[in-house]
Amino acid sequence: MRWTRASTTSTSCPGRLERLHRIDAEGFYSLFEGMVIDDTAVYNNQLQEFESLRS
Template structure:
């Protein structure tokens, strides 16, 4: 397999796809010419995304899964 292919980098490719399908769609038609405004919108999106349940994580959100992996806690 060649380096930098989706098969080797699936999580990043998935992240890019979700960003394109959901985050950039929210900005469709909106012109943001100020980087701090864009950063604010991106921060809001990341907060929303990382705190919503995900099917691939058994209903956990990414924040809960990270906490579980780093502290050894299990979901009640």
């Protein structure tokens, strides 16, 4: 699968970018399911892990 960046100026498919953002957000926040985070270090580690999974 090849990753492509969706154009933010394209009006031909306005829902595509919103859908990509929603899917990314769901994937990211699923890492925190059932967790209460009160430390930014934990949050930053999870963010780095998520970004490494996406690339």
